[in-house]
Amino acid sequence: MKKIQKTEEQWRQELDAETFRIARQQGTERAFTGKYNDTTTPGTYHCACCGTALFDSAVKYDSGSGWPSFYQPLQAEVVAEAIDNSHGMQRIEALCAVCDAHLGHVFPDGPAPTGLRYCINSASLDLRER
Template sequence: MEKIQKTDAEWRAELTPEEYHVLREAGTERAFAGAYTDEKTPGVYRCKGCGAELFSSETKYDSGSGWPSFTSPAADGVVVENVDDSHGMRRVEVRCAACDGHLGHVFPDGPGETGMRYCINSTSLDLDAKA
């Protein structure tokens, strides 16, 4: 996957302040406030920063957490995971492999075969609905 590199000024010019805060400063939107928390439309969820295909609506489920949740990424290598020791706890951060945008966190308490819950900020996503 080709890496996308932009200056801070370029990111600020392309993203809204909230998108910049989540994607570039590893912020988090309020629980149950995101546009895709309850979304059921079939399609592909793309990175708001670069358009990379990250998640499929086929793996989206209602976790009750207040953020869109998925059991797995759309394909191997589209996200990267890093240990996050911020806020006095150990979590696993999820970032876009193409642009390094912060997406959310992954937890080992999900359903199905993977047992994973990719808890993702709506602000970091764009839904490309199937026609």
């Protein structure tokens, strides 16, 4: 996959303020407020910054966390991971592998078959309905 690299100013011009804050500045939306938290519409979730297909609605589930949750990405290589030591804890950050957008975090408490919970901010996603 070819990486997309833009300046902070380019991203700021292309994205709305909330998407920029979350995806480019590692922010988060308040629990239960994201537009895709309760969505059950069939489709594919893409990166809101670069359009890369990240998750399919078939692997989305209600984790009760207040954020859209998925148990696996469409392909392992589309979601990168990094150690996040912010807020006095260590977590695994989920990033778009193409543009490095902050998506959310990955936790080891998800359902079978992966046991993973990709807890993703709605502002980092764009649902393309089937």
